[in-house]
Amino acid sequence: MDTVEAFQRLGVALAIGLLVGIERGWKERSVRAGGRTAGIRTFALVGLLGGLTGYLQPYLGTAFAIALLLLFGAIFTLFKRREAEEEEDYSVTGVIAAILVFVLGAAAVVADPRVAAAAGVVTAGFLAARDRLHGFLRRLTWLELRSALVLLAMTVVALPLLPDRPIDAWGGLNPRTLWLMTVMIAAISYAGYIAVRVAGSERGVLFAGAAGGLASSTALTVAFANFARKAPESGRQLAAGAILSGALSLARVLVLSFILAPALALALAASLVPGFLAMLAVVFWTTRHGAEGGKAPELTMTNPFDLRVVLQFGLLLGAITWVSKVLVDTGPTMLYAVAAISGTMDIDAITLSTARLAGGSISLDTAATAILIAVVVNLLTKVGLAASGAGAGAFTARLGGATLFCIGCGLAGYLLLMPLVPAPAPA
Incomplete structure (x- = not known):
């Protein structure tokens, strides 16, 4: 390398040390001078x-670099070690960070x-996120950690072992594809559950409703209906959360469709986007003009990543996929x-199974x-479940009104916008 490039690369090495040193020095900024092993100057x-x-290294050999x-x-x-004994802090993070900065500087x-600069930024980010990461771990239970490990095992271990070909005479059951879609839904549900657990229900009913839309909007609607029966004065707040959950379930359908069949997602958007915006408008109006001052009960969600439930969903998905494939010709x-x-x-x-057939069968x-x-049947079913749980109160009335408004806007989009959706180019 020429001299200019050498200075540039050494500058990157120095910048990596400065970045990590700033983070380390800021964390220990209250320590007396000379009371810490390394700060911004040392790491630089x-x-x-x-x-x-x-x-x-090219001049003195690899052995010299390793020895140094x-x-x-x-x-x-x-x-x-001397610093740790004095402060009774035996964390090895500082040693690992220093060695990593040395290696990244050489790299x-x-x-x-x-690549070295990107790794340096990631290193500083991890070091700076110590309190947040530790808080995240303190909020997790063993059941949730085990569920994450099971999810990884399903993805990394089980998925590659499944055959990637149809195993039935109709060509409707591909074990690997079926398992992949099952794992994808389980991962989305688990992410929504973790969001609620980490942020806490104290963030409000709307946040819980948003997370519930990622996990299970039906389950959240039933839970909120039960809460509304116990605290009818909070029916409007809880209805806003349930409506937001329903809105995000529509967005979830769009995302799943886009992953499997982008052209289908474009066609669905003509109806789902107006319905989604309609429900968001109701949520905004309810929270802006419908505050009652009541306090909603604490939201408690069970872990959605129950292996039995996941397998049941996989069986349901497989059955619907197979039936849909068989009935296509009828x-x-x-x-x-x-x-x-x-x-x-x-x-x-039904979204996953139908999206796989769209544009083909x-x-x-x-x-x-x-x-x-x-989608329409599911929205109406949730209103029925809410009525059975909360009765004919403010919760059911607002949820039912928002659902009808959503369906009306979606129908208008279907009639007015669907004809404008361009047909996909022939393969």
């Missing part, structure tokens, strides 16, 4: 030392400096009937209509 020099080691790294690590560890010279009427029945229980399964119009039927 460590980054530069690593960069110079990488620069001299080991010597630096030993000296830094010795000083850090900035001998490898791609952009005409859209039977598919619409399957969509309506499925919508009383869940809209994810069935037309985009037929697929979009089937999914919209399931």
Whole structure:
């Protein structure tokens, strides 16, 4: 490398050390001078030392670089141990950070400096997020951690072992595809649950409703209906949360459709986007002009990542996928009937199964209509469940009104905008 490039790479090495040093120095800014092993100056020099080691490596050999790294690590560890004994803080993070800065400084010279710089930013970010990460762990239970491990096992271990081909005579059941979609839904639900657990229900009913839309809008609606029965004075607040959950369930259908069939998502958007905006407008109006001053009960959500529930969803998805595939040749009427029945229980399964057939075994119009039927049935089912749980109160009235408004706007979009959706280009 020429001299200009060498200075540039050494500058990146120095910048990495400065960045980590600023974070470390800020965390220990109240420590007396000389009372800490390393701060902004030391880490900056460590980054530069690593960069110079990488620069001299072609001249002095790899053994020199390794020996210098080991010597630096030993000296830094010795000083850090003395500091730990004095403060009774035996965290090894500072030692790892210093060694990492040395290595990244060397990498900035001998490898791609952009990768080294990115790794330096990530390192500083992790160090700065200590309190937040520790708080995250304190809020998690063993059941939630185990669920995350099961989810990873389902994705990393089980998924590659499944055959990636249809196993039935109709070509409707592909074990790997079916399992992948099941895991995807489980992951979305688990993410929504973790959002509620980490942020806490004290953030408000709307936040809980938003997270519930990612997990299970039906389950959240039933829970809020029960809360509204216990605290009818908070019916409007709880209704706003349930409506927001329903709105995000529509967005969830769009996202799932876009992942599997972007052209289908465009067709669905003609109806779902107006319905989504209508429900958001009701939420805004309710929270802005309908405050009663009542306090909603604490939201408690059970862990949605129950392996039994996940497997049941997989069986439901497989059944709907197979039935949809078998009934494709009989005409859209039977598919619409399957969509309506499925919508009383869940809209994810019919969305995933129909999106896989869209543009192939069935037309985009037929697929979009089937999914919209399931969505409408699901919205009305939630109103029925709310009425059975909360009775004919403010909660049910507002949820029912918002649902009818949403369906009306969606129908208008279907009639006015759907004809404007361009047909997909032929494959």
